Amino acid sequence: MDKIYRVNMTELKVREEKCPSKYAALGGRGLTSTIVNDEIPATCHPLGAHNKLILAPGLLSGTSAACSGRMSFGGKSPLTGTIKESNVGGIASQKLAKNNVKAIIIEGIPKDDKFYILEVTKDGVKILPAGDLAGLGTYELNKKLWDKYGKVGVICIGVAGEERMCNAGISVNDPEGGPGRYAGRGGLGAVMGSKKIKAIIVDDKGTDKVPVKDEEKFKQAAKAFSQVLLKHAVTGQALPNFGTAVLVNIVNEAGGFPTKNFRRGRFDTAANISGEKIAEVAKARGGEGKAVHVCHPGCIIRCSNIYPDKSGKALVAPLEYETVWSLGGNLEVDDLDKVAYMNRLCNDIGLDTIEAGVTLAVAAEAGLAKWGDGDSFIKLLEEVGKKTPLGRVLGQGATVTGRVFGITRVPACKGQGFPAYDPRTVKGVGVTYATSTMGGDHTAGYAVLQNILKVGGDVNPLKTEGQVDVSRTMQIATATVDCTGLCLFVAIACLDLPEGLQAIIDMINAEYGTTLKVDDIAKIGTQVMKTELEFNKKAGFTRADDRLPEFFDEEKCPPHNLTFEIKPEELDKVWANI
Amino acid sequence: MADIEVRAYATLIKYLPGLDLKEGKKISVKEGLTIQGLLNQIGIPEKETKIIIVNGVHVDLSYLLKNGDRVAIFPPVAGGAK
Numbered sequence: 001m002d003k004i005y006r007v008n009m010t011e012l013k014v015r016e017e018k019c020p021s022k023y024a025a026l027g028g029r030g031l032t033s034t035i036v037n038d039e040i041p042a043t044c045h046p047l048g049a050h051n052k053l054i055l056a057p058g059l060l061s062g063t064s065a066a067c068s069g070r071m072s073f074g075g076k077s078p079l080t081g082t083i084k085e086s087n088v089g090g091i092a093s094q095k096l097a098k099n100n101v102k103a104i105i106i107e108g109i110p111k112d113d114k115f116y117i118l119e120v121t122k123d124g125v126k127i128l129p130a131g132d133l134a135g136l137g138t139y140e141l142n143k144k145l146w147d148k149y150g151k152v153g154v155i156c157i158g159v160a161g162e163e164r165m166c167n168a169g170i171s172v173n174d175p176e177g178g179p180g181r182y183a184g185r186g187g188l189g190a191v192m193g194s195k196k197i198k199a200i201i202v203d204d205k206g207t208d209k210v211p212v213k214d215e216e217k218f219k220q221a222a223k224a225f226s227q228v229l230l231k232h233a234v235t236g237q238a239l240p241n242f243g244t245a246v247l248v249n250i251v252n253e254a255g256g257f258p259t260k261n262f263r264r265g266r267f268d269t270a271a272n273i274s275g276e277k278i279a280e281v282a283k284a285r286g287g288e289g290k291a292v293h294v295c296h297p298g299c300i301i302r303c304s305n306i307y308p309d310k311s312g313k314a315l316v317a318p319l320e321y322e323t324v325w326s327l328g329g330n331l332e333v334d335d336l337d338k339v340a341y342m343n344r345l346c347n348d349i350g351l352d353t354i355e356a357g358v359t360l361a362v363a364a365e366a367g368l369a370k371w372g373d374g375d376s377f378i379k380l381l382e383e384v385g386k387k388t389p390l391g392r393v394l395g396q397g398a399t400v401t402g403r404v405f406g407i408t409r410v411p412a413c414k415g416q417g418f419p420a421y422d423p424r425t426v427k428g429v430g431v432t433y434a435t436s437t438m439g440g441d442h443t444a445g446y447a448v449l450q451n452i453l454k455v456g457g458d459v460n461p462l463k464t465e466g467q468v469d470v471s472r473t474m475q476i477a478t479a480t481v482d483c484t485g486l487c488l489f490v491a492i493a494c495l496d497l498p499e500g501l502q503a504i505i506d507m508i509n510a511e512y513g514t515t516l517k518v519d520d521i522a523k524i525g526t527q528v529m530k531t532e533l534e535f536n537k538k539a540g541f542t543r544a545d546d547r548l549p550e551f552f553d554e555e556k557c558p559p560h561n562l563t564f565e566i567k568p569e570e571l572d573k574v575w576a577n578i
Numbered sequence: 579m580a581d582i583e584v585r586a587y588a589t590l591i592k593y594l595p596g597l598d599l600k601e602g603k604k605i606s607v608k609e610g611l612t613i614q615g616l617l618n619q620i621g622i623p624e625k626e627t628k629i630i631i632v633n634g635v636h637v638d639l640s641y642l643l644k645n646g647d648r649v650a651i652f653p654p655v656a657g658g659a660k
Binding site: 233273425460 | 620
């Protein structure tokens with residue numbers, strides 16, 4: 001991949017550039033974060049002309065490496081004001097790579113009010129009017145685009161992104177043409193909407209294989225890598241059989257499943273919204289339902305699913321842990337069909353489901369919905385789709401909603417709502433929530449592995465010891481994985497089976513002719529974190545922003561009755577010596 | 579005797595037929611029985627288990643059961659290469 005396309009939406013012109021040598025070794029998050037820090041003024045308005053939206057496939061995307069179909073979107077986040085990289089699967093990344101796209105940098109803002117689409121093919125990038133595609137929900141949009149273009153990659157926004165709501169995500173389509181994969185967090189859908197781009201089509205028709213310098217070495221390394229993924233119990237059995245929602249029961253038993261807006265860590269009927277339940281329902285209802293599913297060709301972990309309605313028709317794909325928590329347990333809703341329907345609504349309107357659920361809980365605090373009553377929450381989501389004033393407030397996420405209604409119980413850091421683990425009883429991920437460069441984020445430094453699953457180490461989730469180190473280590477490792485186009489779940493296997501890390505290095509070296517070593521993994525990630533921390537500093541963020549809301553320090557979380565307990569001086573040790 | 583609540587998840591559910599995950603399976607065991615002994619008593623093969631959580635805390639097979647314990651047994655959904 002060596003082409004960089006600059007799409008200037010003010011001039012409505014596309015320029016093709018050769019990748020400068022300083023970016024040659026970068027891909028995915030390493031590339032987007034470096035371009036963000038190099039080109040975007042850190043104090044710019046995220047919805048204005050100076051912000052940019054950058055797309056980049058990962059270093060291994062488009063090859064035969066298992067699970068290599070992830071891509072990164074980067075920019076300044078309208079939700080948090082920090083740097084943002086949003087990582088997503090689906091079928092677009094591999095097609096971008098096959099079109100020799102290293103990155104697409106979208107700049108400027110159109111002078112008129114119309115929406116556009118971009119067409120990416122082997123011949124380049126074209127800007128075209130969106131016509132009557134503007135205003136469509138993502139399900140109908142995807143169907144129309146596949147009818148017109150065939151089975152192309154579709155990157156798009158819903159009404160939320162068009163209206164520049166800061167909880168707007170960017171959807172990428174799956175192999176069945178559904179919009180369910182999301183570059184969800186951080187509001188980059190609003191950035192895409194501010195640049196008046198409704199959709200980006202990626203067609204790899206007529207392309208050749210992604211060039212690999214040493215095909216034989218690559219094949220050997222890819223084989224070793226696949227074996228590692230199949231061998232590990234989580235990537236080889238638990239995730240394919242039960243999906244990510246296999247986490248519900250174990251996090252719930254460990255007392256870390258945030259219930260009723262983080263009031264307790266255990267939900268009595270959590271099993272009703274668990275991965276085991278989803279697999280049971282998908283099998284029992286049959287039809288289009290699938291308990292095992294891939295989000296992109298070449299994934300062998302197959303953690304995804306297609307959740308069917310009562311008649312066996314596909315209702316939502318995937319239905320994942322974070323969403324059954326945010327739209328389920330966090331709202332005391334235990335009806336899986338209602339949770340799945342709310343997930344579909346979020347997909348169609350173009351919202352991040354995690355932030356949507358945290359927002360709905362804040363709305364319930366304000367008396368706008370009833371705890372446990374799925375229908376009352378569905379009504380609120382529908383407001384967002386209808387673009388009513390209330391809908392526009394909710395579409396801004398939990399922090400703004402809390403401010404509008406005078407609610408202080410808002411679990412967020414740097415303006416981004418917390419995911420599905422209570423920081424008081426899963427303390428490692430709590431450190432990540434506070435210190436991640438992107439706000440309240442779990443994948444950025446998924447210490448849940450060491451805290452709860454005992455993968456890659458064993459750090460007691462209820463004690464303060466070891467949490468700062470495990471969060472830092474995971475944040476750095478994740479930053480590296482996010483450059484490669486590999487799904488983060490490969491880290492689960494590679495943390496326990498180090499031959500997996502060697503295989504990743506071998507694949508990169510075989511593709512690019514580089515001479516990286518396993519030691520470089522930490523170096524690559526460290527450089528990405530330094531870049532992101534530098535941007536945030538320029539944007540005005542200080543250590544005072546690396547804190548959790550005060551109620552986590554003061555309110556004890558049942559059943560363990562613990563507070564967060566990790567002092568500010570300890571949190572500041574995460575990045576003090578980077 | 580110690581009255582305890584047992585739950586088994588994922589692929590282990592089949593060893594406790596009729597299990598209501600909301601209520602758990604209520605059984606009586608000898609006070610001080612280990613987790614290892616419990617698995618033997620209720621017929622869950624030890625080699626199929628990976629994570630044991632009692633009252634929300636991770637424990638190992640030598641944990642001594644006491645009255646009122648809530649026991650959760652997981653296969654390798656969580657952790658470990660084979």
